[in-house]
Amino acid sequence: MTTSSSSDRSRRRAIRMRKAETGESYTAAGRALAGAGSTTATIDPALLVPYPDETNMDVDELGWRVLPADATPAQRAHAEAYWRPVNPARPCRCCGSCLHATQCGRDDDGKDRCPGLLIHVDRYPGGLFSVNDWEDVYECAGCGAVLTVSVELPAVPWGEANPAGGITVYDKVRHPNFPDHDEDDGYDPGCFECGARAGYRCTCDDDPQDGCEECGGGGPYGCNC
Structure with a gap:
C-alpha cells in the first residue's frame, strides 16, 4: 500500500511539472507522460521527478524519460x-x-x-x-x-x-565547435582548449613563465615539490 501511494504521488508530481512546463491541461500532460517513449509504463515514477535533495530543477533536466511519445x-x-x-x-x-x-x-x-x-x-x-x-x-x-x-x-x-x-x-543543443550557436542559458561547459572545467578560470592566455621541471608547476600555480 505504501509503495502504491508513493508511486501515485510521484506520478502526480511529474504531471504537474509537465503541465507547468508545457501549458497543457492536467489530463493532457498525464496522457503524454503515460505514452512517453513507449516504455513509460515500465519506468519507475520516481525517475520522472527530481529527487528530494535536488533543487532549482526544471523538467528538461530529467532527461529522456519525460519526453512525449511523439518527441x-x-x-x-x-x-x-x-x-x-x-x-x-x-x-x-x-x-x-x-x-x-x-x-x-x-x-x-x-x-x-x-x-x-x-x-x-x-x-x-x-x-x-x-x-x-x-x-x-x-x-x-x-x-x-x-x-x-x-x-x-x-x-x-x-x-x-x-x-x-x-x-x-x-x-x-550545445556543440563545442559551434559556440555561436549556443544560447545563453547559464550553462558553462568549461574550456575545451586548456581543459578548465566549469566554474574554473581558463588558462589559455596565461604566460607559462618558467615552471618547475620536476612537478610542472609554474605560472599561476607555483612549484609543488
Missing part, C-alpha cells in the same frame, strides 16, 4: 545534452548505455585500482561530420579523475543536413 529529433537531442548528473547510486539520465556507476580505472590496475565509481557528468556532440557522434564525460566519485569517451548514438542525432551541404545543430 521530435530536436527534443530528443536536447534531452540528451541537458540532463542533470546523479550520484552512482541512482540511474543515469542519459538514454543509452554508459559507464555510469562502473569502477574507476582499468581491470589491469590490480590492487592499485581506484575503488571509486564513475559519475556520468556530461554528454555533448563530439563530431563535425557525423550527427551520431557524441562525447561522454565521467568523473570519479572517489579520486576525482576525469574520463572522456566517444560514443555513437544513431537513434539520437544532434543535428541534420542542411541545403548548403553542411550540418545544422538542433536548437538548444
